[in-house]
Amino acid sequence: MDADVTNWPELQYRPDMTDSNAPTPPDALFDVAGKTVVVTGGTRGIGRMIAGGFVAAGAEVVIASRKADAVAEAVADLSAYGTCSGMAADLSTEDGARAFADAVAGDHSAVHVLVNNAGATWGAPLVEHDTASWDRVLNLNVQGVFHTTKFFLPMLEAASTPEDPARVINIGSIDGIHVPMLESFSYSSSKAAVHQLTRHLARHLAPRITVNAVAPGPFESKMMAATLESFGDQIAASVPMKRIGRPDDMAGIALFLASRAGAYLTGAVIPVDGGSTLIG
Numbered sequence: 682m683d684a685d686v687t688n689w690p691e692l693q694y695r696p697d698m699t700d701s702n703a704p705t706p707p708d709a710l711f712d713v714a715g716k717t718v719v720v721t722g723g724t725r726g727i728g729r730m731i732a733g734g735f736v737a738a739g740a741e742v743v744i745a746s747r748k749a750d751a752v753a754e755a756v757a758d759l760s761a762y763g764t765c766s767g768m769a770a771d772l773s774t775e776d777g778a779r780a781f782a783d784a785v786a787g788d789h790s791a792v793h794v795l796v797n798n799a800g801a802t803w804g805a806p807l808v809e810h811d812t813a814s815w816d817r818v819l820n821l822n823v824q825g826v827f828h829t830t831k832f833f834l835p836m837l838e839a840a841s842t843p844e845d846p847a848r849v850i851n852i853g854s855i856d857g858i859h860v861p862m863l864e865s866f867s868y869s870s871s872k873a874a875v876h877q878l879t880r881h882l883a884r885h886l887a888p889r890i891t892v893n894a895v896a897p898g899p900f901e902s903k904m905m906a907a908t909l910e911s912f913g914d915q916i917a918a919s920v921p922m923k924r925i926g927r928p929d930d931m932a933g934i935a936l937f938l939a940s941r942a943g944a945y946l947t948g949a950v951i952p953v954d955g956g957s958t959l960i961g
Contacts, residue, residue, distance in 0.1 A: 711940045714739030717792050717840070718939065719785060721745045721772055721829060722799035724755040726902030727852055727931055731796055734932020735939070736763035743785055745770040745799070772799050772825040773817075782832035791840035794939045795833050797826040798852040804865045815867045822871035826851055827878060834890075841889045848939050849886075851879045851894040855954045858896055872896070876950045883948035891947035893938050898954025900926035921956030 718735045722728040723744030735742045736759045744759075744767040746752050752767040759765040766788075770781035785792065800822045803814045830849055837847035856865065857872030876894050883892035899916050917924050934953050937943045952958050 705941065710942045711936055712738075713794070713936060713939050716740045716794060716939065717743070717789050718794040718796065719743045719745070719792055719833070720796040720798060721770070721781075721825075722852075723767065723796075724748070724751040727897055727900060728796070728798035729755060730900070730928040730931040731798065731850075731935045732765070733759060733762070733928065734936055735794075736760075736765050737932075738936055739763060740794075740939075743767060743789070745772070745781060747771050772829055773801075773821040775824070775828045778825060778828035779832050781829065782836070785833075786836055789836065792833060792836035792847070793840040793845075794848045794850065795830065795837060796850045796852070796935065797829055799825060800852065800871075802865060802868045804863050804868070806864055807866065810864075810866050818867040818871050819874075822868070823874045823878065826875055830882060830892075834886075837890050843888070844944070845941065846888060846944060847890045848943070849882065849890060849892040850935060850938050851875050851892070853879070853894040853896040853950060855896050855898045855952055855958050858950070858952065858958050879950060880948045887947055891938075891944070893943070893946060893948065894950045895931070895934055895938075896950055896952045896954065896958075897931065898926060898952065898957040900931065919957075919960065920954070921959060924955065926953065926955065 713735060718740045720728050720732040720735070720742060723732040724746040728744070732742050732744050741764045742759065744752060744755055744765065746767070747769060749769040752769055756765050756767045768781070768784055771777040772781060801818050803818050805814065837849070841847040853875045854872040856869040857876050861869050876896070879892050879894040886892055899920065913925065930953055934951060938946065
């Protein structure tokens with residue numbers, strides 16, 4: 682069922698400028714200053730790149746991770762560039778996702794952007810993939826995304842306006858698009874599920890909330906650390922853009938999706954992979 686917009690203000694776009702034909706200046710088009718942004722798994726890797734981009738752009742950022750010491754360290758580092766706070770949270774359970782949302786709601790009545798980045802991976806020979814390997818990955822990567830989004834809905838809806846809907850950005854993976862070489866069966870399946878969940882939520886939550894997914898390719902992160910240490914040069918050479926992703930690449934797509942520039946996009950799965958999915 683579509684979101685109920687019966688009592689929502691007028692849905693037509695109303696230009697802010699007197700001249701409706703005038704182009705929007707880039708600093709307004711990509712502006713996220715003053716927005717409240719929550720980034721799960723925001724202490725390292727992809728999440729840290731995204732959190733850093735929002736902090737530098739003037740957003741008020743809340744990060745979460747399972748480890749309180751990692752949160753404290755990341756908050757201290759990012760606060761040098763802007764406004765950042767954080768808390769420990771285990772999003773692999775419904776209760777944990779609820780507790781996290783309740784804690785954020787205690788400080789913020791509205792959340793403009795939710796970035797579901799927290800995730801886990803698992804790689805082992807096929808015959809060693811047992812129930813535990815599936816539960817560990819799917820509970821966080823899929824159910825965690827769903828439950829976190831569910832419990833944040835009141836805050837997202839409070840932030841949403843017809844011209845500036847709230848945003849959910851799910852972090853998928855190119856391993857959910859192509860078939861990976863590694864035996865990461867539960868991980869690739871979980872990311873394919875995240876992509877479909879993104880489309881399903883987007884259909885249901887429009888027009889109040891946009892839901893899009895980013896599918897990163899090779900970036901420096903804890904999940905990729907061992908692979909890049911062993912095969913980094915070969916991987917970079919195989920990517921059409923001939924390099925590994927940089928923090929600005931990930932921050933840039935997140936800022937686009939969270940700003941006026943991305944307000945009319947929902948249900949998309951966007952590879953940020955240097956063209957990796959073009960070569961299988």
